[in-house]
Amino acid sequence: MSVNQHILEKMQIVSAIVPVNLATGANNGDWVSMKYYGRCAVILFVGVGTTANDPVLTLSQAKDVSGGSSKALNFTRYDYIEATALTAASGQFTTVTQAAGDTASVTGSAVQQKILVVDIKAEDLDIANGFCTLQASVADVGTNTQLGAALYLLHEPRELEKTLPSAIVN
Numbered sequence: 001m002s003v004n005q006h007i008l009e010k011m012q013i014v015s016a017i018v019p020v021n022l023a024t025g026a027n028n029g030d031w032v033s034m035k036y037y038g039r040c041a042v043i044l045f046v047g048v049g050t051t052a053n054d055p056v057l058t059l060s061q062a063k064d065v066s067g068g069s070s071k072a073l074n075f076t077r078y079d080y081i082e083a084t085a086l087t088a089a090s091g092q093f094t095t096v097t098q099a100a101g102d103t104a105s106v107t108g109s110a111v112q113q114k115i116l117v118v119d120i121k122a123e124d125l126d127i128a129n130g131f132c133t134l135q136a137s138v139a140d141v142g143t144n145t146q147l148g149a150a151l152y153l154l155h156e157p158r159e160l161e162k163t164l165p166s167a168i169v170n
Helices: none
Strands: 011-021 027-033 037-046 056-062 075-083 094-101 103-105 113-121 133-138 147-157
Touching: 011 037, 011 133, 027 147, 037 056, 037 133, 056 113, 075 103, 094 103, 133 147
Parallel strands: none
Antiparallel strands: 011 027, 011 147, 027 133, 037 113, 037 147, 056 103, 056 133, 075 094, 075 113
8 A cells, every 4th residue: 555645545425414514303324335445434524413303323224325235333432522613622522432333423412513423344244134225324313403514434445446436336
């Protein structure tokens, strides 16, 4: 592997949820395929909201990018950082270890900005039964405006190529 690789030669970036008011209904991200990648970091960015309206990130897995035969995608770790205003001085990420589950939330902190990260390994999916795609979603946070967006950072490509394969097609 070259030490001077462009980021897009070692990572694929896909929009999961475009910036949206998370209080307008369910926010379902696109499905992405992990066939060509060893890991996918799901990154949720959330603006200041209202007390008790904490966003909940849910991960699902399916057999293809149409979402067929979807089911929960369980994980045991997520990381987050939060502050009144996220800046370089905001500090370090906090790691949360949980019993296997398909959701992550930083409760009681909707009045702060946050970044929440779940890093999924391809083998976390039910590959024995043909599951190879994942989706992030955020449920409606309530009646008050709270802006949010999510990205998929697919990394550890299985084959190094000048242009990495798309993650939104099978």
